[in-house]
Amino acid sequence: MSIIFRIIHRIRRSLNEVSENIRDLSCKVRPFPGKRSVPRCSDGPLAILIIDEMLPNPRFGAGYPRAADIVNVAIGNGWSVTVYPLIASKAELPAMRQAFGNKAEILEGRGERGLRRLIRTRLAQFDTVLVSRPDTMKAYVRQLDAAHMKSVPVHCVYDAEAIFSERERQRRGLFGPPMGDEEFALSLNAEVEVAEMADAVVTVTADAARIFADKLSVPAHVISRSIDVRLNTPSFSDRRDFLFVGRLTGPPELSPNVDSLIWFATEVMPRLDDVMGCDYRLIIAGLVEEDLKKRLESDRIVFRGVVDDLNPLYDQSKVFIAPTRFSGGIPIKIIDAAANGLPCVAHSEIINQLNFSAEQIVEAKDAFEFAERCSELYSQKGYWETIRAGALAVAASQFSPEAFATAVNAALLPPQQTR
Template identity: 25%
Template sequence: MKLFILLSRIPYPTEKGDKLRAFHQIRILSEHHEITLCALSDIPAHPDAIRILQQYCKRIEIIHLGKSGMVLNVLKAFLSGKPIQAGYFYRASARRQIHDLIDQTKPDHIYCQLLRVADYVRDLNVPKTLDYQDVFSKGMQRRIVSSPWWKKALFRLEYHRLLSFEKEIFNDFDNKTIISAPDRELIPHQDNKEIVIIPNGVDHNYFSPMERPKTYDLVFTGNMGYPPNVDAAEFLANHIFPQVLKVQPYARLLIAGATPHSKVLALRSDNVAVSGWVIDIRESYASSKIFIAPMRIGTGLQNKLLEAMSMKLPCITSPLANSALGAKEESEILVGSSVIEYARLIIQLLGDKEFADKIAENGHSFVKDKYDWKKSTAMLEDLFKSNHQK
């Protein structure tokens, strides 16, 4: 089949969840299909991006979204009733380019990632799949609670608009996909059971156990400019970790990941390291005894948990994050619901190596069995074929 894949970001490097998902899906789909990749971008492409993506794509088109038009587009979205998430990425000129490219390549199927790009192709009479991936409306609703008072009104408005838009675009696509079952239930459409669950995977050959000196007791990773990760980092460093230090005064915490927000950089101390971008994130996992992701806002599956479990670290997370992951509590993962509970679990793992090894081993087996890019992308491929055969 000839596939046209439309993304809101260039899927390399893979430091963000949507880019990671798209990259591996493209990599595997390219084994049997001809791919035209069209990616929007509001920043310059990474120097290696085109070279790496050309291995998998017959044609690559990057549509650069100039910064000068973004304020105007956000304003247009605000006045038109569209969510900012959609308006920020929309340009009439980009729409013309995308339609011209589709006319030239004549794809058998169009695959769109995230509602941000839905407006570009929703009216085309070509079989189409929309990957909701996460539920943006629910993520925005959770941000309202933790946001400063002066942002609450804007976030509340965006929440209602996202809710409406997620429902509005549903019937414009032949297929809909999402990462997890709990998120599927949150899509505000009466037929949300039609959405096919396509989980993420993890590259088990790459994220495999590594022997390294344990420089840190705890590690938390992710894109540290992303609000749910910023919130989790602050919660961890300012509230959970001080309770651990009361019992383990020499404990050390590593917060690792790209584009750290100023709030994250401010967490640095004698016991807390903030690394920023690291060339090989595996080194951050391997240098730590425990992985923790105390997520309080956001939606979707946490790739960081898949990677840490694949590297055989004992993991602690929140009920919110584990609802998407689906690991067995007290066996494959530990789940905390409060500052005191998180601290207790950390101290328990640090003090009981046999217990820590059991959680790590069980978690490793769980993620190897359930989360595999080839298996999940095969499900996506079957979905495309079902439309092609009609």
């Protein structure tokens, strides 16, 4: 029976390869679209193509909630939006289309071959191409070369998100081998070179934007996070427990979330128990691998899995924890907690990526200090109320949907075009 299954699998794989080859051949013989197949009036909708590694599904975390926000802004502007993920199955598409009200064209992910076909047949139909993340940008450039389409006049915006060389230096500082200054400089230059053919660059922090602006002669924009602030949430006395939110997959040396949760559970919680006793729980929301769950789960460490609506958890928890020791980009989880009235204790490494003051977030440098700060914020009402008020204020001023939409428009509109 196993032999039959292997034969069937090989036949299916061969048929898929034949199908892909036919698609490639069709693109090669199809006339090059030197202009739009449907000419757009100057006051018509902007046509934007968004290329990313995966679908803009907020559940994926790792920057994808922000990607979904960008799509929603584009739709709200009345733009014509097409999304091409390098990896996405047909089964994922209906729910994703529905999530955007069927107002965006969501294409099946067929890797770089599919990207090359899309470039050959439709690139000239778009005003702007937004390419997200370094590996995706490299793939886009490769397929532009393969399709001989670099001369197509499309406004290309590279969404770098963050400086990943800095995250790698932090990671190797924890797990080794350390990254020296010369190696870091080479890595940073290679990261910036990815954007050389872009007409503009987008990042999530001002520091990262300045690096790209200094090294490249293109505009660098900041698009961070869009979230509404919730003001009428439960008070200090109506809450208990600590909350952690994040996708928990992969080994700790590669996953900031996995590393941070293990570090908190094994290094911080024993010290926290010594300081304030054991009358609390750690609630964890997010996709989690079974091995990690079995390793850490207990009466006091509770895994809730993927949670569609985090508001009830925000409202019942007293302190949000972000013990992230290496990362790149902006810590969306902290911003979301702040906007929902939940004050946070965070590791110094992640606070460096935020423009938060000591009255808006609580900083800790090591396990001992993390336990002390958690205990203080958990037990002192006045301190808790001060941090919550500061966090709500900074979330409202820096991460409002209006500010986010303004940033998206500034980055994605081609030069000399106003809408």
